[in-house]
Amino acid sequence: MTASSESFPTSPLAGSAAFEHRSPLVQTFQRLRRHRSFQVGMALLLLLVFVAVFANFLAPYDPTLPLDNVRPRDAPCIHLLGCTAKGGDHIFGIDGNNRDEYSRILFGARLSLQIGFITTGFAIIIGSIFGILAGYAGGRIDTVIMRAMDILLAFPSLLLAIAIVAVLGQGLVNALIAIAIVNIPIYARLFRATVLSVKDLEYVTASRAVGASPLRIMWSDIVPNAMTPILVQGTLGIATTILDAAGLSFLGLGAQPPTPEWGVMLSEERNSIFVAPYLVFIPGIAIMLTVLSFNLIGDALRDALDPRLRV
């Protein structure tokens, strides 16, 4: 055993010599692979990504067009399981507008993942600009930017999103802009904290001494340091974003019918819960599993990337 491993407590994985000699990235990935939350979350997410990518091939019907020879809210029909009705299989039944619920659920996966990634990505990019500028410039610029962020945080997030939609008008794009704006302060704070923690370290000073421009310093020396917390927060943020977007659509402020969005589907069929409960069960479960997958992965990433948890 080496002197260093005698003086510090080691993780259970650190016992093997091979593990110790691997790069931090490989070690993190190995830690992740053994994490139960990561395994379950990743399995769910891969399934969702598969469904989203191949929705065109997997969905038996168009998600927005009404079908002939079916009645509104027909129960699920799978011929293999003894359904005797004429026509094709309708695994999740027919919705109130004669559309195949299964096809709509599959296309909903595509939309939900797009919503999660695009909105969170937008919030991270804008948040990073504000955060890095505030942290790097300091002084008045810092005060003005961070006070503005504090004010945005003074509103409950969904209610601020509702207020922004009230101004911009209903619709999916406006709802996503609203949710992205609401999330900007979270990422701005994270980036600012990272900038403040590294901007006076020797290697940043060294970069500055050899004549690196502020932009280069930010991109090469500061942004990589923020990646770990952003990765964790971003993954958990996607989960919240999907929930908020579904909420806005449920209220009629986000995606509009006949878009196959899970929140819209729930909203359209909420009054039929007593006659066709499957039309309410299934979109809700789809939202829950999607959000759960990102929450599980986010939790696992936090555990794997937090150095305090390794000792």
Place this chain on the structure above:
Amino acid sequence: MIPVLIGILFVTFAMTRMIPGDACAVMLGERYTPERCNAFRQQYGLNDNLAVQFGRYLVTIGQGDFGNSIRDGRPVTTILSERLPMTFELTVGAMLFASTFGILFGIISALRHNSAVDVATMVGANVGVSMPVFWLGLMLAFLFAIVLKGTPFWLPPSSRLTAGISMPALDKVWHLQDTTGLAHFFVDLLSNSVILHSLIIGRFDITWDAIQHLILPSLAVGTIPLAIIARLTRSSLLEVLGQDYVRTARAKGLRERTVLMRHAMRNALIPIVTIVGLQVGSLLSGAVLTETVFALPGIGTQLVTSIFARDYPVVQGFVVVIALVFSSVNIIVDLSYSFLDPRIRAQ
């Protein structure tokens, strides 16, 4: 607090000034005519410069005047007094549910670390935070109103009170119809809070009916905060239980209950109080979504109706009040630290 307060008011002021297109045409909608638009601009001072308009807005809000609804001409404060109590009751009900069971499950999980109960609680917490609150509301309505129909566990799936029940307004009971201003606003608030109102006039049957109608929405709104509180209580308590002073307390021979409640929990409480306070935002957001599911006459249903009707003074007034309540709770949470931890008080 003051800069944030002014910031909140600035954001809500800017909101209505940022409406794309002619604000007057948008607000008047189908009622738009050039003459009406001119009168509208005069009435609301929209021809003045923005700084003057913002100054006037601050003064009128400071006087408790949130303007009138464009849709029905009633003062926004009257609409607030009708709607706030419902959301307040729902938020309090959900908070009680979430914090009681969240802390309880968290303590059980920490004490039975890695047991089946712990794993089940944590899996449940993960699923709980991933559920859309409006969907959970629908599921609860289905379970308690349909599946459990005919059993003693049946609960009403919608509305605030059973149809046909009504109570006399408190200003009539107390002969205060002539009061105005803040006093009238508070009497209205009390009148519209079904639980408090029925308790005041001694109609406990109505209180019970109101509580029954509040259970399902409270469970729906409280579930996500419950899951978050349970997770944090568990991790906070686990950290504290590993400290030397807890071992010392046990070594002195103190009962486990005393060790837990007096030594461990007291120290674990600060992050728990913080998270409970922070959940108020989540509860208010949840209330907005859940009121729609359960057809409850709170701020959420009114907010959505007003957005569709482009009734901006109402939207503006409601957003200001919600942000103020949210910020105030955050300040109370900050202040409560010193009460909980003498070390912070000493600083």
